[in-house]
Amino acid sequence: MPAFPLVKIEETLSNDYLQNAVYTSTGRLIVKRKDLVSETVLPDYQELRDQANRIKRHTIDNLDYYLEQLESKVVEHGGKVLWCRDGGEVVDFLVKLAAEKNTNLIVKSKSMVTEEFGMNERLAEHGLEPVETDLGEFIIQLAHEKPYHIVLPALHMTRYQVADLFTEKLGVEREEVIEKQTKIARTVLRQKFLHAGIGITGANFLVAESGAVVMATNEGNGRFTSTAPKVHVVIAGIEKLVPRAKDLATFLKLLARSATGQPLTVYTSFLSGPRRPNEIDGPEEFYLVLLDNGRTKLLADREKRQSLYCIRCGSCLNHCPVYRKIGGHNYPWVYSGPIGSIITPQYQGVMQSPWLPFASSLCGACAEVCPVKIEIPKLLLLLRSDVNKAKEKEHKNWLEHLIFRGWAWLMRHPKLFELGGMMGSAVLTAPEGGGLIRNVLPFFRVGPLKAWIKERDLPPLPEKSFRQLWRERVRVEKH
Numbered sequence: 001m002p003a004f005p006l007v008k009i010e011e012t013l014s015n016d017y018l019q020n021a022v023y024t025s026t027g028r029l030i031v032k033r034k035d036l037v038s039e040t041v042l043p044d045y046q047e048l049r050d051q052a053n054r055i056k057r058h059t060i061d062n063l064d065y066y067l068e069q070l071e072s073k074v075v076e077h078g079g080k081v082l083w084c085r086d087g088g089e090v091v092d093f094l095v096k097l098a099a100e101k102n103t104n105l106i107v108k109s110k111s112m113v114t115e116e117f118g119m120n121e122r123l124a125e126h127g128l129e130p131v132e133t134d135l136g137e138f139i140i141q142l143a144h145e146k147p148y149h150i151v152l153p154a155l156h157m158t159r160y161q162v163a164d165l166f167t168e169k170l171g172v173e174r175e176e177v178i179e180k181q182t183k184i185a186r187t188v189l190r191q192k193f194l195h196a197g198i199g200i201t202g203a204n205f206l207v208a209e210s211g212a213v214v215m216a217t218n219e220g221n222g223r224f225t226s227t228a229p230k231v232h233v234v235i236a237g238i239e240k241l242v243p244r245a246k247d248l249a250t251f252l253k254l255l256a257r258s259a260t261g262q263p264l265t266v267y268t269s270f271l272s273g274p275r276r277p278n279e280i281d282g283p284e285e286f287y288l289v290l291l292d293n294g295r296t297k298l299l300a301d302r303e304k305r306q307s308l309y310c311i312r313c314g315s316c317l318n319h320c321p322v323y324r325k326i327g328g329h330n331y332p333w334v335y336s337g338p339i340g341s342i343i344t345p346q347y348q349g350v351m352q353s354p355w356l357p358f359a360s361s362l363c364g365a366c367a368e369v370c371p372v373k374i375e376i377p378k379l380l381l382l383l384r385s386d387v388n389k390a391k392e393k394e395h396k397n398w399l400e401h402l403i404f405r406g407w408a409w410l411m412r413h414p415k416l417f418e419l420g421g422m423m424g425s426a427v428l429t430a431p432e433g434g435g436l437i438r439n440v441l442p443f444f445r446v447g448p449l450k451a452w453i454k455e456r457d458l459p460p461l462p463e464k465s466f467r468q469l470w471r472e473r474v475r476v477e478k479h
């Protein structure tokens, strides 16, 4: 079980540069998104969110039907569909395919699903050379890091760091100007595109009624990856489906706005199978790999399956006060921020990182901005409860268990609760501006609350409780 990464988090918190980079980048995205979903620019924004939620709910509830429909359409267009239970099966397929096609060079566009099972590293173990072609992914592949953010993988790196990295790994002269760095990457990647035998892409959406794979990108590398090599492999999670092409009118409007604050991404590609006889470009072979990797386990949970509605826009990360402080590398898996906190425990088991569902202030900003209206705070609470149940089974923290049992009992007896409050505020008084524990209950300073109290304290109890104030107000209003 990975331990709580306290040291790494403390390092991030004390790194002023990193704090500034994350705050500035996410802040910029917050402003851009806000402008584009405002009442004046997009008056039907909330209806679009409702619609997106309805479509996703319907699709996920009928996933078996739509997956079969998708498969038959892809096959009809000359493509092949592979069903993979996990990343191991995907890697086996790709290794075999590369051997058949006598190639070891693979170009790849950005895809979070392949990060789930460390595809690049696993292919490299088999002597293959997968090359990331999205600029951010290209940078972090050279740096041997995992994405810092779902949408902006190299958000944490400065152009000076990139300059050093390019010089070290590519043997080029040091270049600090971003446009020139892009040119360097383009020169390297152009050769890779021309010589790769296989191109791998992800998919933003899969349209069941037509078998189309939809990719929304900003750099054009997705198009190059899917058309230049002779073989195109799409790897997508089984939840990426939408039933009809017209549903895209809803999702494409929401995706770019929520992700990068654009009305649409620069490129939106619709791909359906290999090149037809009358077409001038496109791959000769087309494979669609549909990956489970824990998704059906999630699907089986009626309450939490809404996590599968996620379209990976990253908006919940940008608005999350926790992500914005601890950044993307302190989460235990490839998905960070609120979406990471709800899907990682469900994919990997809650006891893998039991602290994760608690890494939230439950402020609700994530749910407010989620374009498909996933109830993230509610799911976090359900997962917290799963963690507690699992701990209870293991009899781990009997003290916490006892405290919460007592608390639950008190909450079921409102009269006693109120009486306790009244007695508490009469007895537990602290000096003006002073905290309760440090001044009145010092014995807690050495107990299990020691670490908690180091940084904070309980404010003194107010003279009147909320209930008393409410009763007084009602009384006044009646007269």
Ligand code: SF4
Residues within 6 Å of the ligand: 258, 309, 310, 311, 312, 313, 314, 315, 316, 317, 339, 366, 369, 370, 371, 372, 373, 374
């Ligand atoms: S949970 Fe919602 S806001 Fe977060 S990445 Fe997924 S779709 Fe976007």
